[in-house]
Amino acid sequence: MKQVLIISASPRRNGNSNALCQQFAKGAQESGNQVESIFLADQKISYCRGCGVCNTTHTCVQKDDMAGLLEKMIAADVIVFATPVYFYTMDGQLKTFIDRTVPRYTEITNKEFYFLLTAADTEKKNFTRTIESIRGFTEECLDGAKECGVLCATGVWKVGEVQNTPAFAEAYEMGRNV
Numbered sequence: 001m002k003q004v005l006i007i008s009a010s011p012r013r014n015g016n017s018n019a020l021c022q023q024f025a026k027g028a029q030e031s032g033n034q035v036e037s038i039f040l041a042d043q044k045i046s047y048c049r050g051c052g053v054c055n056t057t058h059t060c061v062q063k064d065d066m067a068g069l070l071e072k073m074i075a076a077d078v079i080v081f082a083t084p085v086y087f088y089t090m091d092g093q094l095k096t097f098i099d100r101t102v103p104r105y106t107e108i109t110n111k112e113f114y115f116l117l118t119a120a121d122t123e124k125k126n127f128t129r130t131i132e133s134i135r136g137f138t139e140e141c142l143d144g145a146k147e148c149g150v151l152c153a154t155g156v157w158k159v160g161e162v163q164n165t166p167a168f169a170e171a172y173e174m175g176r177n178v
Contacts, residue, residue, distance in 0.1 A: 002112075002178055004028045005076035006037040009083040009094035013039065016118040016153060016162035017082045020171040024080055024116065027175025033078075038069065040093045045069075047096055054103035066100045074104065078112045078148075078178050081134055085119035088129045098137050110144035112178070116171060117150070120157035127152045149174050 006025055010018040018039065025035045043065040053061050060066060073079060083090040101108065115134055117127055131150060138145040151174060153167035162168055 002028075002033045002077040003075060004033050004035045004078040004080065004175075004178055005072050006035065006080040007082065007094070007097065008037060008039050009081070009091050009097065010039070011041050011084075011091065011093060012159060013041070014159050015084065016156040016159070017084045017116060019160070019162050020116040020118065020151065020153065020167060021080065021082045023168055023171035024082075024114070024175035027172040028078075028178045029175075031176050031178060033178055036072065038072070040097055043069065045093075045096055045100060048099040048102060058103050060100065060103045066097075069097070070101060070104045070108075073101070073111075074107045076111060078114070079108075080114045080116060082116035083118075083130070083134075085117055085121070085127060085130045088126060089133050090130050094134075098134075101137075105141055106143070108142050110146075111142065112146050112148045113138050114149045114174060114178075115147075115151070116153075118153045118156050118162060118167075120155065122155040124152050124154055127154075148178075 008018045008021045028035045083094045156162045
Protein backbone atom coordinates (compact mmCIF):
# COMPACT_ATOMS: atom_id res chain seq x y z
CA MET A 1 0.00 0.00 0.00
CA LYS A 2 1.24 3.44 -0.95
CA GLN A 3 0.35 6.86 0.43
CA VAL A 4 -0.96 8.84 -2.55
CA LEU A 5 -1.29 12.63 -2.35
CA ILE A 6 -3.24 14.30 -5.15
CA ILE A 7 -2.76 18.05 -5.55
CA SER A 8 -5.52 19.54 -7.67
CA ALA A 9 -4.73 23.05 -8.84
CA SER A 10 -8.03 23.44 -10.67
CA PRO A 11 -9.82 26.65 -9.73
CA ARG A 12 -13.12 24.89 -10.51
CA ARG A 13 -14.19 22.13 -8.12
CA ASN A 14 -16.04 20.38 -10.96
CA GLY A 15 -13.42 21.31 -13.53
CA ASN A 16 -11.80 18.95 -15.98
CA SER A 17 -8.44 18.56 -14.26
CA ASN A 18 -10.19 17.94 -10.95
CA ALA A 19 -12.33 15.28 -12.66
CA LEU A 20 -9.13 13.52 -13.71
CA CYS A 21 -7.95 13.69 -10.08
CA GLN A 22 -11.14 11.99 -8.94
CA GLN A 23 -10.69 9.20 -11.49
CA PHE A 24 -7.04 8.73 -10.52
CA ALA A 25 -8.05 8.59 -6.84
CA LYS A 26 -10.77 6.03 -7.54
CA GLY A 27 -8.33 3.76 -9.34
CA ALA A 28 -5.63 4.14 -6.68
CA GLN A 29 -8.08 3.42 -3.84
CA GLU A 30 -9.48 0.35 -5.59
CA SER A 31 -5.91 -0.96 -5.81
CA GLY A 32 -5.57 -0.74 -2.04
CA ASN A 33 -3.68 2.52 -1.71
CA GLN A 34 -4.41 5.26 0.80
CA VAL A 35 -5.38 8.41 -1.09
CA GLU A 36 -5.74 12.01 0.03
CA SER A 37 -6.84 14.73 -2.36
CA ILE A 38 -6.08 18.39 -1.77
CA PHE A 39 -8.07 21.00 -3.67
CA LEU A 40 -5.73 24.01 -3.65
CA ALA A 41 -8.57 26.50 -4.13
CA ASP A 42 -9.78 25.53 -0.63
CA GLN A 43 -6.39 26.21 0.94
CA LYS A 44 -4.96 29.48 2.18
CA ILE A 45 -1.57 29.67 0.48
CA SER A 46 0.11 33.05 0.14
CA TYR A 47 2.78 33.89 -2.40
CA CYS A 48 6.41 33.33 -1.47
CA ARG A 49 7.89 36.61 -0.23
CA GLY A 50 11.46 35.67 -1.13
CA CYS A 51 12.63 36.78 2.32
CA GLY A 52 15.07 33.88 2.65
CA VAL A 53 14.36 33.19 6.33
CA CYS A 54 13.42 29.58 5.53
CA ASN A 55 16.86 28.94 4.05
CA THR A 56 18.21 28.62 7.58
CA THR A 57 15.10 27.88 9.67
CA HIS A 58 13.34 25.50 7.24
CA THR A 59 10.12 27.15 8.40
CA CYS A 60 8.19 29.79 6.51
CA VAL A 61 7.40 33.02 8.33
CA GLN A 62 3.90 33.00 6.83
CA LYS A 63 1.22 31.29 8.86
CA ASP A 64 -1.07 29.63 6.34
CA ASP A 65 -1.97 26.13 5.16
CA MET A 66 1.34 25.44 3.43
CA ALA A 67 3.18 24.02 6.46
CA GLY A 68 0.62 21.22 6.78
CA LEU A 69 0.70 20.54 3.05
CA LEU A 70 4.49 20.19 3.17
CA GLU A 71 4.10 17.58 5.90
CA LYS A 72 1.73 15.65 3.63
CA MET A 73 4.17 15.83 0.71
CA ILE A 74 7.02 14.54 2.85
CA ALA A 75 4.88 11.64 4.12
CA ALA A 76 3.53 10.64 0.68
CA ASP A 77 4.98 7.91 -1.52
CA VAL A 78 3.20 9.17 -4.63
CA ILE A 79 2.39 12.77 -5.53
CA VAL A 80 0.01 13.76 -8.33
CA PHE A 81 0.03 17.29 -9.72
CA ALA A 82 -3.06 18.22 -11.71
CA THR A 83 -3.47 21.54 -13.45
CA PRO A 84 -5.34 23.17 -16.27
CA VAL A 85 -2.94 24.67 -18.81
CA TYR A 86 -3.27 28.44 -19.02
CA PHE A 87 -1.22 30.29 -21.64
CA TYR A 88 1.03 27.25 -22.16
CA THR A 89 1.99 26.66 -18.54
CA MET A 90 0.64 25.50 -15.19
CA ASP A 91 -1.95 27.68 -13.52
CA GLY A 92 -1.05 30.17 -10.80
CA GLN A 93 -2.35 28.00 -7.97
CA LEU A 94 0.12 25.19 -8.73
CA LYS A 95 3.02 27.58 -9.33
CA THR A 96 2.39 29.31 -5.99
CA PHE A 97 2.19 25.92 -4.27
CA ILE A 98 5.50 24.79 -5.79
CA ASP A 99 7.20 28.07 -4.88
CA ARG A 100 6.14 27.64 -1.27
CA THR A 101 7.87 24.24 -0.93
CA VAL A 102 11.19 26.07 -0.44
CA PRO A 103 11.42 25.63 3.36
CA ARG A 104 11.42 21.83 3.14
CA TYR A 105 11.79 20.77 -0.49
CA THR A 106 15.00 18.90 0.34
CA GLU A 107 12.88 16.55 2.48
CA ILE A 108 10.58 15.67 -0.44
CA THR A 109 12.72 12.75 -1.57
CA ASN A 110 12.24 9.45 -3.40
CA LYS A 111 8.68 10.18 -4.54
CA GLU A 112 6.79 8.88 -7.54
CA PHE A 113 5.14 11.67 -9.56
CA TYR A 114 2.21 11.78 -11.94
CA PHE A 115 1.09 14.83 -13.92
CA LEU A 116 -2.53 15.32 -15.04
CA LEU A 117 -3.00 18.20 -17.46
CA THR A 118 -6.02 19.60 -19.26
CA ALA A 119 -6.36 22.29 -21.90
CA ALA A 120 -8.84 23.73 -24.34
CA ASP A 121 -6.08 23.52 -26.93
CA THR A 122 -6.26 20.46 -29.15
CA GLU A 123 -2.53 20.13 -29.87
CA LYS A 124 -0.65 17.83 -27.47
CA LYS A 125 2.63 19.48 -28.47
CA ASN A 126 1.41 22.61 -26.68
CA PHE A 127 1.66 20.81 -23.32
CA THR A 128 5.45 20.67 -23.64
CA ARG A 129 6.17 23.91 -21.77
CA THR A 130 3.86 22.97 -18.91
CA ILE A 131 5.38 19.52 -18.54
CA GLU A 132 8.89 20.95 -18.63
CA SER A 133 8.00 23.55 -15.99
CA ILE A 134 6.75 20.88 -13.60
CA ARG A 135 9.73 18.66 -14.42
CA GLY A 136 12.02 21.56 -13.61
CA PHE A 137 10.76 21.24 -10.05
CA THR A 138 10.58 17.47 -9.73
CA GLU A 139 13.73 16.48 -11.64
CA GLU A 140 16.03 19.34 -10.76
CA CYS A 141 14.99 20.12 -7.18
CA LEU A 142 13.79 16.87 -5.60
CA ASP A 143 16.23 14.04 -4.90
CA GLY A 144 15.11 10.65 -6.12
CA ALA A 145 11.98 11.92 -7.90
CA LYS A 146 10.64 9.41 -10.39
CA GLU A 147 8.18 10.47 -13.06
CA CYS A 148 5.71 7.62 -13.50
CA GLY A 149 3.09 9.07 -15.81
CA VAL A 150 1.91 12.12 -17.71
CA LEU A 151 -1.66 12.45 -18.95
CA CYS A 152 -2.72 15.27 -21.25
CA ALA A 153 -6.40 15.82 -22.00
CA THR A 154 -6.85 18.07 -25.03
CA GLY A 155 -9.85 19.97 -26.30
CA VAL A 156 -11.57 20.33 -22.93
CA TRP A 157 -12.81 23.72 -21.85
CA LYS A 158 -16.34 23.48 -20.50
CA VAL A 159 -16.94 21.72 -17.18
CA GLY A 160 -17.34 17.99 -17.70
CA GLU A 161 -15.98 17.77 -21.23
CA VAL A 162 -13.09 15.57 -20.11
CA GLN A 163 -15.55 12.79 -19.25
CA ASN A 164 -16.08 12.27 -22.98
CA THR A 165 -12.39 11.77 -23.76
CA PRO A 166 -10.07 8.77 -23.50
CA ALA A 167 -8.15 10.66 -20.78
CA PHE A 168 -10.99 10.07 -18.31
CA ALA A 169 -10.55 6.29 -18.40
CA GLU A 170 -6.78 6.65 -18.65
CA ALA A 171 -6.68 8.61 -15.36
CA TYR A 172 -8.52 5.78 -13.63
CA GLU A 173 -6.13 3.17 -15.06
CA MET A 174 -3.13 5.29 -14.14
CA GLY A 175 -4.38 5.38 -10.55
CA ARG A 176 -5.01 1.62 -10.52
CA ASN A 177 -1.42 1.02 -11.60
CA VAL A 178 0.16 3.07 -8.83
